[in-house]
Amino acid sequence: MIDVYLLSGFLGSGKTSLLSHIIEQFKKEGTKPAVIMNELGKLPFDSRAVEADVPLKEMLEGCICCTGSEKMEAQLQMLLEGESFDVLLIETTGAAHPVEAMDAVYSPLFASKLNMKGIITVADCKRWLDRDKMTPQTRMLFLEQIRHAHLIVANKIDLLTDSEIATVTMQLQALNAKAPIIQTSNSKLPLNIMKKIEATFHEKEINETAIGKQLFLSSRLHTFQEPVNQEDFECWLKELPDTVYRMKGYVPLVGHKNPLLFQYAYGMVQWLPEMIKMPPQIVIIGDQVDRIDVLGRISND
Numbered sequence: 680m681i682d683v684y685l686l687s688g689f690l691g692s693g694k695t696s697l698l699s700h701i702i703e704q705f706k707k708e709g710t711k712p713a714v715i716m717n718e719l720g721k722l723p724f725d726s727r728a729v730e731a732d733v734p735l736k737e738m739l740e741g742c743i744c745c746t747g748s749e750k751m752e753a754q755l756q757m758l759l760e761g762e763s764f765d766v767l768l769i770e771t772t773g774a775a776h777p778v779e780a781m782d783a784v785y786s787p788l789f790a791s792k793l794n795m796k797g798i799i800t801v802a803d804c805k806r807w808l809d810r811d812k813m814t815p816q817t818r819m820l821f822l823e824q825i826r827h828a829h830l831i832v833a834n835k836i837d838l839l840t841d842s843e844i845a846t847v848t849m850q851l852q853a854l855n856a857k858a859p860i861i862q863t864s865n866s867k868l869p870l871n872i873m874k875k876i877e878a879t880f881h882e883k884e885i886n887e888t889a890i891g892k893q894l895f896l897s898s899r900l901h902t903f904q905e906p907v908n909q910e911d912f913e914c915w916l917k918e919l920p921d922t923v924y925r926m927k928g929y930v931p932l933v934g935h936k937n938p939l940l941f942q943y944a945y946g947m948v949q950w951l952p953e954m955i956k957m958p959p960q961i962v963i964i965g966d967q968v969d970r971i972d973v974l975g976r977i978s979n980d
C-alpha cells in the first residue's frame with residue numbers, strides 16, 4: 680500500500696515549504712515520493728519546489744474539490760500506472776475544504792492500493808492572530824482546515840513573540856483537541872512525527888479499538904457481499920448521523936444487473952446506472968466511521 684498525505688492550509692501558510700522539506704527527508708531515508716499539486720491561484724513555476732526526479736502531476740485548471748473527483752482519479756491512475764513510488768504527497772489549494780479534498784482522493788477504485796494517512800494542516804500563526812480581519816466565509820474555511828487536521832503545523836513562529844506562540848498554540852488546541860501541534864518556522868516538520876498519523880480504518884480494525892482514530896475524520900471501505908434493497912438502503916441513509924460527510928462507490932441493488940454508482944453528500948443521494956460491472960464497494964468518510972453500521976452489519980468484509 681502507498682501512504683498518502685494531504686497537505687492542507689490557507690493560502691500562503693507554508694504548504695509548498697512543507698512539501699519541499701518532506702520530500703528532502705523522504706529522499707534522505709531512501710523513500711521515493713510522488714506529488715500531486717493543486718495549483719489553483721498559483722503559478723505553475725511553484726512546482727519548481729519539486730525536483731525533477733520526483734514524479735509530479737499538476738492540476739492547473741481548478742481545485743481538487745471543484746474539478747471533481749474524476750479528474751483526480753485520472754491523475755492518480757496515471758501516476759499509479761506510469762511511475763513507481765512509495766509515498767504520495769498531495770498539496771491542496773489553500774481554498775480547499777479538507778473533507779472535500781479527502782473525498783476527491785479517496786476513491787473506492789484505489790482503496791486497496793492507497794492508504795490515506797491523513798491531513799496535515801499548516802496553520803499560519805501570524806494570520807491566526809489576525810483572523811478577525813478575515814471575511815466570515817474565509818475565516819470559516821481557515822478554521823475548518825485546522826479543525827479537521829490529523830496533525831497541525833503551527834508555522835511562522837519566527838514572526839511571533841513567546842507569549843503569542845503560547846496563546847496561538849492554546850487556541851489551536853482548543854479548536855482541535857485531537858491533533859498534535861508542532862511549532863515550526865518554514866514548515867520544518869520532522870518526518871517521524873508525520874508518519875504517526877492514521878486516518879483510514881482497515882477492515883480488521885473495525886471491531887478492535889483503534890485508539891485515537893475514532894475521534895478523527897477518517898475513511899473506511901465497505902464491501903457488499905450481496906445485493907441490497909434500495910428502499911432499505913435509503914432508510915438506512917436517513918438514519919445516519921450527520922458526522923458522515925460523504926460516501927461514494929458502487930452499490931449492488933436488487934433488480935439491477937450491475938452495481939449502481941452511488942453518491943452521498945450532506946444528506947443528498949444520487950444514483951446513476953453503470954454500464955460496467957464495478958466492484959460493489961463504497962467509501963465512507965466522516966468522524967467515527969468505524970461505528971457506522973452498514974445495513975445491520977458493522978463490517979462484512
Ligand SMILES: Nc1nc2c(ncn2[C@@H]2O[C@H](COP(=O)(O)OP(=O)(O)OP(=O)(O)O)[C@@H](O)[C@H]2O)c(=O)[nH]1
Pocket residue numbers: 688689690691692693694695696697721725772773834835836837838863864865866
Ligand atoms: N517568516 C516566515 N515566512 C515563511 C515561513 N514559512 C513560509 N514562509 C514564507 O511564506 C510564503 C508562502 O510560503 P509557501 O510555502 O509558498 O506557502 P503556500 O501555503 O504553499 O502558499 P500558496 O501556494 O499561496 O497557498 C513564502 O514567501 C515563504 O517563504 C515561516 O515559518 N516564517
